[in-house]
Amino acid sequence: MAPVIWGLPLSEFTFSKFGSKNMWSTDYHRRRTKVIVYQMAMVLHVVSESVGTAALSDYVDQQNGISRLNPGASEYNNDFIGVASYNIFVGIYVATIFGSGFFFDLIWPERKETLAVKRAWKICSALACVMALADAIAMTVIVATRSAYVTGADLVETVGLLAIVGGPNLIYRKNAYCLTSVILLWLGTVSTFASTYVMWKALTYIDAYGPRSKVGKTTLANGHETKTAADVEPTV
Template identity: 60%
Template structure:
């Protein structure tokens, strides 16, 4: 089986989607990461999808009115712009944390170099910033802005918009736009939580490896107590656990022995 970037493709197995494997306690924060990563992806992708539907309506509105009267223009590019940016944000979050999800699922004990770990950290922080900026901008535009029509009087513009139907000029009256923002804010919260878990996991791997504390303690209990006299286990003892060796000369006499030697010499005299 092929190996790409040090990852054995044979590890990509359907059996790893079983709950007994996905939700085990063998690896640090495994279940928590899987839940939070998926929340970030789902909320952001749902927001992206709803925003795309609203965006498509406003684009069609522009085209429809322009076909009926080439002198009339509907100005709603601010909504189209922020909805387009939200599409990028949804794809970005899904790419970063979706990759983290599948890498942890298929290759939980993979070795990653320092540049790779740094890239994970940077990309996760960027995901937080992108999502926050999209949520703030989308909220402001939706709450305070409206589309408007130029090139025609009010009656003509109203008639053209009525013939198209849907896509209200006032953005806060657009139900799909509101729903998109409503899903985007929890998506940002989940993205921040995912970033925290990702950083915590990388730090734990650097210090202890990918295994959870529970799994490592279970291995220690299974191995039993360490035999200090065994040459193989002696190297596993820490400096504080090693027996203290003394190198005193064998000929050194204690004060008690010196006193007895003096008494014996006096009796001989």
């Protein structure tokens, strides 16, 4: 007999659950909507952080190159480095929350969850919205209004150092990577709010009517019932 972990029978974990037939099934409430908005939130944030990381790496390389050529000179880019680092954290957090929701809904759609678990889903998703919005605002302000600059060298020497080292434009808004990261971040933030709304509405529906949609209930009534996580102890 397959083990049961946290009320979730591992016997239900099959790769067929990731197939399009199950993923786009109408048997469960808002499944297709969840698949779309959850993945949009995850993918857009992850791509935004990836592009932002590329820009971050370019500025760090440029900074190190200037310091090697002139130990007395230094490039200030801490504002973008800081917000890009935070963007990485937000991307990981959003992907973790909605990736988990996506995974559990596909594998164990009829699992029973305690009140504490349901509250955790709501709190974590709401926190994702706050973090994503703060990230998007900070990134937008910094990219739109700020720029890196070199200290410890006059203008002529700075131009010469940059010509030798190369690298990104010191003005963030003129860096295509920075702009792309901001645009994707805003799209990801909107998707995060949409995902949170869908998650909260789904939890309310499940509390009132169970996880199955009207179509799913009709299918179940016609005798197509299978054993699910609802047949075991609640998740702790």
